[in-house]
Amino acid sequence: MTKAAISPSAGRLMSVAEAAERIAAGAWLWIAGDEALLHRLPRGHWIGGTIPYFMGQDGGQTSREQLFVTEVEVHGAPPQIRFHDLTSLARLCAEAPEHGYSFLIIPAFSAVHSYYARNAPGFEDMFVKPVVGWVAGVHLDELSDATPGVIDGETGVFDSERALVMHVPLPADRYARVEIVNLLEQGDGDRIRFPETGFSAGECLINGQPARLADYLAARDIDLSLPLVADYCGAMVNVSFKGVDKANGRVDFYAPVFGDVEYRLARRRVDGTGHAGAEGAAFSCNCILNYLYDRLEGRRTGAFTGPMTFGEIAYLLLNQTLVYLAIERT
Incomplete structure (x- = not known):
């Protein structure tokens, strides 16, 4: 095993040269890193997304000099790579292998990011075929200047408006398991509901009474590092606060709140x-x-x-969670 080789069931930070060596060896890879580094990689069987934040083998770090590389275990039929725009994204799961999983990377702040967040629960075969992945981002100091994107390693095409998926078939004796690790849960405070689905909210119902969410948060000096949490049959799903526009009475979120779903502040x-x-x-x-x-x-x-992302995908779009994929034997 060369210096650049990694276990098919693990990922790690490595240099561009090491990643290029794995690509040249024919490995199928998922790669996260700074856009400039992704453009330096050779063509091959890989997909990537932009982010400079990682949980590496030596701990959390910010790096524009290394890439996080995960090797895909391939059995028999090779994976398939394709882009999805707004017209095709809803077919994501329908086009997935009957037995396998889909690895999805979505550029943050794009139209497909919003569309997936709002509509993924209704996609054909969603929750039947496993979907896992992440939302590409940029350095936080460059939010107003840089644009998150994804890259198809087979063609070299970089895109900031389309999602990119790798469909990975599995043999009959293996299956994909997608898990969420959430260190937060619903608190026992006020019940909050919204009149419609969206990435921002003004008016809401608090314990059944009309209120403006921005005023509610300000009056109680709420810690915005603790998100809203919905309880989906025991699965805790976070919706993180992006910011509060006090002048216009609007609260923005990193994922949509859904109409007629009950939320409480996290603990x-x-x-x-x-x-x-x-x-x-x-x-x-x-x-x-x-x-x-x-x-x-x-x-x-x-x-x-793994990468520290602008959103996690475990079927749905999530916030403030750790998501992982395990390949199990039946």
């Missing part, structure tokens, strides 16, 4: 649940907000490694 779990072992994880990613709020620079998250 941290105290029972130790939400933690999971990384043994056997083929891929994992964690949220950039966890990286910031939990001060993960230089710290580890157990054995989990």
Whole structure:
């Protein structure tokens, strides 16, 4: 095994030269890194997305000099790579292999990002065929200047407006398992509902009474590092706060709130649940907000490694979670 070789069930930070060596060897790869580094890689069987934040083998770090590379375990039929725009994204799962999974990367702030967040629950075969992935981002100092994007390593095409998927078939004796690690849960405070689905909200219902969310948050001096949380039959799904426009009475979110879903402000779990072992994880990613709020620079998250992203995909778009993929034997 050469210096650049990695286990098919793990990923790590490496140099451009090391990643190029794996590409030249014919490996199928998922690659995260600074846009300039992605453009330096040779053509091959890989897809990538922009981000400079990582949980590497030595802990959390920001890097414009290294790439996070995950090798895909291939059995028999090769994976298929394709772009999706607004007209085709809803066919994502319908076009996935009957037995396998789909690895999806979406550029943050794009129209497909919003479309997936709002509409993925209604996609044909969603929740029947596993979908995992992440939302590409940029350095936080360059939010107003840089544009997140994805790149198809087979063609070299870079795109900031389309999502990119790798469909990975699996043999009959293996299956993909997608898991969410969420260290937050619904608190026992006020019940909050919204009149419609969207990435921002003004008016809402709090305990059944009309209110303006921005005023509610300000009056109670709410810690915006703690998101809204919905309880989907025991699965805690976070919606993180992006900001509050006090002048216009608008609250913006990193994922949509859904109409007629009950939310409460989060609290941290105290029972130790939400933690999971990384043994056997083929891929994992964690949220950039966890990286910031939990001060993960230089710290580890157990054995989990991967990009720190602008959103996590475990079927649906998530915030402030760790998502991982495991390939299990039946």
